[in-house]
Amino acid sequence: MPYGDPLNLCSPCGKDFSSLEAFDRHRVGKHEYDFSFDRPDGRRCLEADELQALGWEMDQRGRWHDPERSRRARQAFQDRSSDVGLTPQTPSEAVAGLMTHPPLFDEAA
Numbered sequence: 001m002p003y004g005d006p007l008n009l010c011s012p013c014g015k016d017f018s019s020l021e022a023f024d025r026h027r028v029g030k031h032e033y034d035f036s037f038d039r040p041d042g043r044r045c046l047e048a049d050e051l052q053a054l055g056w057e058m059d060q061r062g063r064w065h066d067p068e069r070s071r072r073a074r075q076a077f078q079d080r081s082s083d084v085g086l087t088p089q090t091p092s093e094a095v096a097g098l099m100t101h102p103p104l105f106d107e108a109a
């Protein structure tokens, strides 16, 4: 293995992710059944080229991450730190990747 220990390794596709959120977001489709020829909207992993199309990058440890999301997360943390109690909480974005179509960023929909 050219990389370090896997952090959030996905056994079906073998990709590793720098955060659990990134891991969750690379899984798309319906939970009820797996992707197959007969069920193209079933649960599956995004391919590397699909992740790249979304702007994701692989870091030097071989872990996929979303640079844009990471930047916003840092910004949100800074906002909260400087404005304690006044920043509205955003709902979990965990469902954003669970649509039948390849996920778009919620802001870009």
Ligand SMILES: [Zn+2]
Binding pocket: 010, 011, 012, 013, 014, 015, 026, 045, 046
């Ligand atoms: Zn996967």
